[in-house]
Amino acid sequence: MIQIPNINISIIYPEIIIFITAVIILLVEIFSNGKKWYAQSIIALIGIIVSGYAVSNQWNSFASGFSEVLVADNFALMFKLIFLLGALLTVFLSIWYFRREEIQQGEYFFLILSSVIGMMILSSANELITAFLGLEVMSLPLYVLAGFDKKKLLSNEAALKYFIMGAFASGFLVYGITFIYGATGTTNFDKISMVISSRSFGIDPLLLLGFILILIGFSFKTAFVPFHSWVPDVYTGAPTPVTAFFSIGPKAAGFAILFRLIIKAFAPIGGSIIPILWILAVLTMTVGNLIALTQRNIKRMLAYSSIAHAGYLLISLVVGNGRGASAALFYLIAYTVMTVGAFGIVILLGEKGEKDLSINGYSGLAYRYPAAAVVMSLFMFSLAGIPPTAGFIGKFYIFSSAISKGFIWLAVIGIVNSVISVYYYLRVVVVMFMKPEIQAGRVVCFPVSLMVAIILAAIGVLQIGMFPQGWFEAVRYSLIGLF
Amino acid sequence: MLRIYFPILVLLAFAVITPLVMLIIPKILGKRESTPVKDAAYECGIPAKGDARERFPIKFYLIAILFLLFDIEAIFLYPWAYIYRKLGIFGLIEMGVFVFILLVGYLYVIKKGALRWQ
Numbered sequence: 001m002i003q004i005p006n007i008n009i010s011i012i013y014p015e016i017i018i019f020i021t022a023v024i025i026l027l028v029e030i031f032s033n034g035k036k037w038y039a040q041s042i043i044a045l046i047g048i049i050v051s052g053y054a055v056s057n058q059w060n061s062f063a064s065g066f067s068e069v070l071v072a073d074n075f076a077l078m079f080k081l082i083f084l085l086g087a088l089l090t091v092f093l094s095i096w097y098f099r100r101e102e103i104q105q106g107e108y109f110f111l112i113l114s115s116v117i118g119m120m121i122l123s124s125a126n127e128l129i130t131a132f133l134g135l136e137v138m139s140l141p142l143y144v145l146a147g148f149d150k151k152k153l154l155s156n157e158a159a160l161k162y163f164i165m166g167a168f169a170s171g172f173l174v175y176g177i178t179f180i181y182g183a184t185g186t187t188n189f190d191k192i193s194m195v196i197s198s199r200s201f202g203i204d205p206l207l208l209l210g211f212i213l214i215l216i217g218f219s220f221k222t223a224f225v226p227f228h229s230w231v232p233d234v235y236t237g238a239p240t241p242v243t244a245f246f247s248i249g250p251k252a253a254g255f256a257i258l259f260r261l262i263i264k265a266f267a268p269i270g271g272s273i274i275p276i277l278w279i280l281a282v283l284t285m286t287v288g289n290l291i292a293l294t295q296r297n298i299k300r301m302l303a304y305s306s307i308a309h310a311g312y313l314l315i316s317l318v319v320g321n322g323r324g325a326s327a328a329l330f331y332l333i334a335y336t337v338m339t340v341g342a343f344g345i346v347i348l349l350g351e352k353g354e355k356d357l358s359i360n361g362y363s364g365l366a367y368r369y370p371a372a373a374v375v376m377s378l379f380m381f382s383l384a385g386i387p388p389t390a391g392f393i394g395k396f397y398i399f400s401s402a403i404s405k406g407f408i409w410l411a412v413i414g415i416v417n418s419v420i421s422v423y424y425y426l427r428v429v430v431v432m433f434m435k436p437e438i439q440a441g442r443v444v445c446f447p448v449s450l451m452v453a454i455i456l457a458a459i460g461v462l463q464i465g466m467f468p469q470g471w472f473e474a475v476r477y478s479l480i481g482l483f
Numbered sequence: 484m485l486r487i488y489f490p491i492l493v494l495l496a497f498a499v500i501t502p503l504v505m506l507i508i509p510k511i512l513g514k515r516e517s518t519p520v521k522d523a524a525y526e527c528g529i530p531a532k533g534d535a536r537e538r539f540p541i542k543f544y545l546i547a548i549l550f551l552l553f554d555i556e557a558i559f560l561y562p563w564a565y566i567y568r569k570l571g572i573f574g575l576i577e578m579g580v581f582v583f584i585l586l587v588g589y590l591y592v593i594k595k596g597a598l599r600w601q
Binding site for chain 1: 485488584587590591594595
């Protein structure tokens with residue numbers, strides 16, 4: 001008999017549930033005629049909720065399986081819950097949008113769910129090859145999703161750009177993994193850290209090169225600044241719910257794996273990788289915010305704002321201790337709800353084909369649809385980081401973690417940046433409330449599914465912003481066993 | 484420590500310098516003249532006909548991709564069949580799951596009409 005390794009299949013139950021849901025959606029798509037879009041969306045929602053239940057059942061179990069390749073510690077589980085929350089809200093955003101655009105293909109939900117499986121693998125990967133596998137499973141559906149609006153030229157362009165950039169980034173990542181394997185002889189995170197710290201002489205240049213290449217690979221996905229050039233075009237061209245998913249899912253997944261790499265595998269050489277991350281953080285914040293200032297298109301503006309938010313999150317990566325990691329988790333939760341909310345309003349106010357997405361198109365909105373304008377202002381305030389919203393608490397937590405570790409200048413640059421960002425976020429509010437209505441004919445209907453997403457996001461923004469205590473506790477518990 | 488990488492540096496320098504030299508020498512020594520034959524894409528081949536940017540049906544591409552996909556499935560089946568007895572019931576279940584996933588894909592391909600040649 002061949003010795004079969006202990007696989008402990010119970011740790012991938014959440015992934016299996018999502019996968020089965022995705023397959024059921026695909027089977028419904030091919031075997032049923034007539035209207036199935038709503039049925040498929042409900043199946044997707046049920047699958048996501050059941051999977052979330054499975055994740056919460058694993059809480060505090062600290063299991064590992066597949067020869068220690070996958071771990072299900074609380075850190076990974078918290079990230080999995082964030083991905084599932086993002087997917088849930090994205091499905092709510094999509095139901096009406098794709099009906100309006102008349103592209104109701106069930107493959108959409110299949111692709112979203114497949115991508116979530118990849119993110120979940122990425123967040124619980126304890127080994128480089130598995131991380132690569134997770135990244136690819138996450139990315140391949142995303143390439144297709146970017147071009148899901150087949151008849152729109154911009155959407156096709158987005159898919160092609162994203163695919164070429166993504167494939168290139170994967171190349172960097174694999175190249176980096178080979179260097180790490182060459183330098184340490186292993187791909188397991190715990191063993192890498194053991195090998196590095198057992199060496200007496202200085203830092204192996206191969207190791208540093210390998211780390212930088214891996215960082216570049218993930219930087220493309222999370223859109224850090226020298227590697228952000230694809231973001232504006234892809235975010236503008238992709239269907240809006242997909243854009244919302246892009247700005248929350250892959251970003252959170254990238255941070256999950258980067259945190260695990262920096263806290264576990266490369267902790268012994270932390271001193272020499274912090275300057276690299278420091279520069280990356282400053283560049284990402286500053287460039288993202290400065291270019292966002294000049295944007296006229298709301299989707300492009302949100303694209304650059306998502307780059308800037310990745311910069312704030314990078315601060316917590318520089319801090320790199322328990323406080324930084326908990327700040328990042330908290331910020332990611334807040335960021336997920338406020339971004340989904342903002343994109344939800346963009347979908348609500350758009351017309352079929354979304355030809356006009358200029359910020360000036362929203363002028364005078366407050367007179368015609370005061371509720372929509374007020375909720376949009378709430379999300380803009382939260383993205384800018386103004387109390388009493390989730391964005392404020394998240395930023396406060398990140399900057400205070402930087403100061404507690406002694407990165408005063410990083411915190412100062414972050415605060416200056418968030419002051420800059422107030423200008424372009426509040427311009428949307430100013431246009432809505434203080435400019436006269438330019439076009440009389442904007443008619444908006446209020447579909448139920450979209451309203452559910454927006455109201456959930458608005459409640460989330462206010463709840464996290466005003467009563468953050470429970471969230472702090474949850475985030476702190478999710479770091480048990482890591483530090 | 485860095486000394487052991489010195490040969491790689493030498494190799495790198497060599498790799499950069501050699502093509503540069505090969506590019507520069509003909510510029511200095513060579514004579515330039517262009518004739519229609521010399522400018523052709525394949526100087527010593529069949530004369531070129533038409534444009535290179537010709538469009539051909541996407542069906543070929545689709546068939547090729549699908550063939551690749553299911554061909555790889557068959558490749559995975561061979562080593563499994565070789566050690567089937569040693570793997571026992573565990574191997575059977577694993578392969579069953581794998582084939583089932585591909586079966587769903589196959590059904591999808593057929594129902595969507597990707598194999599219909601028209």
